[in-house]
Amino acid sequence: MSGGTALNPKTAPPFPIAATAMVGNTQLRKNVRHATDVIQAKRARVVGEMPDWQALRDAGSAVREHTIRNLPFYLEQFERNCTAAGGHVHWARDAAEARAIVVRLAQEAIARGRTAPSIAGRPAGEPQGTHPGAGEAADGVALQGEVIKIKSMTTEEIQLNRALESVGIHPYETDLAELIIQLGQDQPSHIVVPALHKNRQQIREIFLREMKLEHLGESPQDLADAARRFLREKFLRVETAISGANFLIAETGGVCVVESEGNGRMCLTLPKTLITLAGIDKVVPRFQDLEVLLQTLPRSATGERMNPYNSVWTGVGKGYAAGDGPEHFHVVLIDNGRTEVLADAEARQTLHCIRCGACQNACPVYRETGGHAYGSVYAGPIGAILTPQLLGMHYAQSLPYASSLCGACYEVCPVKINIPEVLVHLRGRVVEENTGGLKTITNPEAMAMKAAGAIFRSEGRFRAAQRLGRMGETPLERRDGQGQKWVSWLPGMLGGWTNVRDLRAMPQQTFREWWEERERKGAPAGEAG
Numbered sequence: 001m002s003g004g005t006a007l008n009p010k011t012a013p014p015f016p017i018a019a020t021a022m023v024g025n026t027q028l029r030k031n032v033r034h035a036t037d038v039i040q041a042k043r044a045r046v047v048g049e050m051p052d053w054q055a056l057r058d059a060g061s062a063v064r065e066h067t068i069r070n071l072p073f074y075l076e077q078f079e080r081n082c083t084a085a086g087g088h089v090h091w092a093r094d095a096a097e098a099r100a101i102v103v104r105l106a107q108e109a110i111a112r113g114r115t116a117p118s119i120a121g122r123p124a125g126e127p128q129g130t131h132p133g134a135g136e137a138a139d140g141v142a143l144q145g146e147v148i149k150i151k152s153m154t155t156e157e158i159q160l161n162r163a164l165e166s167v168g169i170h171p172y173e174t175d176l177a178e179l180i181i182q183l184g185q186d187q188p189s190h191i192v193v194p195a196l197h198k199n200r201q202q203i204r205e206i207f208l209r210e211m212k213l214e215h216l217g218e219s220p221q222d223l224a225d226a227a228r229r230f231l232r233e234k235f236l237r238v239e240t241a242i243s244g245a246n247f248l249i250a251e252t253g254g255v256c257v258v259e260s261e262g263n264g265r266m267c268l269t270l271p272k273t274l275i276t277l278a279g280i281d282k283v284v285p286r287f288q289d290l291e292v293l294l295q296t297l298p299r300s301a302t303g304e305r306m307n308p309y310n311s312v313w314t315g316v317g318k319g320y321a322a323g324d325g326p327e328h329f330h331v332v333l334i335d336n337g338r339t340e341v342l343a344d345a346e347a348r349q350t351l352h353c354i355r356c357g358a359c360q361n362a363c364p365v366y367r368e369t370g371g372h373a374y375g376s377v378y379a380g381p382i383g384a385i386l387t388p389q390l391l392g393m394h395y396a397q398s399l400p401y402a403s404s405l406c407g408a409c410y411e412v413c414p415v416k417i418n419i420p421e422v423l424v425h426l427r428g429r430v431v432e433e434n435t436g437g438l439k440t441i442t443n444p445e446a447m448a449m450k451a452a453g454a455i456f457r458s459e460g461r462f463r464a465a466q467r468l469g470r471m472g473e474t475p476l477e478r479r480d481g482q483g484q485k486w487v488s489w490l491p492g493m494l495g496g497w498t499n500v501r502d503l504r505a506m507p508q509q510t511f512r513e514w515w516e517e518r519e520r521k522g523a524p525a526g527e528a529g
């Protein structure tokens with residue numbers, strides 16, 4: 001069993017190419033449509049119960065905006081308080097640094113496990129793992145071992161599993177959806193429900209094959225039981241865990257993880273060493289801020305009133321709590337492009353995101369293509385604005401265009417991130433990047449936009465363009481069975497529109513012309529204007 005292949009936006013095909021392939025996969029589209037329909041219906045129901053939902057959104061937005069505006073202050077406060085509670089805080093500028101820190105910490109933890117009696121009561125030095133090579137530290141070449149993982153898209157962002165495996169440390173995903181992805185050698189397609197593109201039969205086949213089971217039923221209970229049996233042995237044996245974080249609490253130095261299955265809590269409490277990775281944007285100022293965010297996050301994410309498991313932990317157990325939870329606790333704070341996002345005043349709101357995934361479920365583009373077309377662990381509308389900013393606008397340039405700008409993502413966002421506004425801003429940055437200082441001379445799209453701008457600024461030019469458009473398209477018009485005129489082919493750049501859809505022919509009379517004619521003739525008395 002390996003970690004599967006990681007999504008890498010730097011090498012992934014551009015969105016239009018990947019999306020064309022995905023929309024041809026009818027099973028995937030059916031699975032995605034069904035799952036997002038179910039989650040959206042649940043979300044609408046539980047949000048509808050909250051008379052103060054808009055006030056909660058405003059409060060969530062205010063918390064996030066205040067935090068991101070004062071990020072250095074709250075991060076330093078978090079570091080002080082986490083350290084005082086017995087934790088160790090590490091700072092990583094980029095993915096490579098974060099991987100190196102986590103690998104080193106995991107190796108140190110595994111080495112400690114070799115020299116001390118384990119929680120399972122094994123003698124010191126006894127091999128920990130069952131996969132080939134585990135427990136072969138004495139060869140002096142590499143210290144091999146195992147870790148369990150929970151709830152971390154950030155580890156996917158930095159492609160941590162590969163780094164661990166390259167030094168002989170095997171990671172076991174314990175979140176059910178992430179386990180399905182790992183066992184199926186697949187890639188996550190949603191930030192909350194990574195296996196959303198799989199249906200129950202496909203999951204059963206993966207479990208049968210990878211868990212080497214002879215029989216397995218099809219019900220959700222059967223699948224959950226199989227996963228529980230598979231994971232329970234890992235929880236009780238592996239002594240190092242790697243987790244993500246939903247929130248970092250500056251005032252206490254605490255970390256919060258919310259989840260539905262309880263597997264996270266097993267990872268947070270049973271192992272001797274806990275390594276938590278979090279983007280620097282995950283911090284919130286006060287414990288009390290969770291009051292708002294823990295109401296809006298589960299409702300937006302999975303349509304639950306409250307997450308079944310909400311875990312908050314601070315440092316390591318001392319005094320009466322000694323031996324309760326991990327003995328060694330590390331937090332790795334990852335920048336990896338986030339300060340660049342912070343520097344852009346118009347796009348900074350991207351960092352307000354609390355990763356609920358509601359924008360993905362609501363997006364008509366995501367619902368057709370699924371997540372893999374985005375080439376990144378962050379898919380859907382949030383991925384379309386986050387990924388190119390984290391990487392630098394040179395990569396993933398097609399993502400800001402992967403949207404109809406319908407605004408559905410903004411409507412559902414619990415912290416009111418105006419994603420369409422950021423998308424338009426990033427499209428401008430893409431054009432700027434591609435044209436440098438010679439915008440209109442070298443770039444046909446920029447020239448076309450400049451011409452369109454000149455036309456829209458003048459009523460006379462706009463009317464003339466409409467007349468020209470009507471004349472120009474007349475030879476291309478075809479009638480359907482109802483006598484309606486359509487254009488199915490347009491030349492040049494305009495052909496991008498008609499490649500995948502027909503264009504309704506322009507009406508012979510525009511609304512303005514109709515209105516003026518009506519005024520000339522004198523509108524009948526009492527007719528609505």
Ligand code: SF4
Binds near residue numbers: 412
């Ligand atoms: S952008 Fe908003 S809706 Fe989308 S994942 Fe982030 S918080 Fe949720």
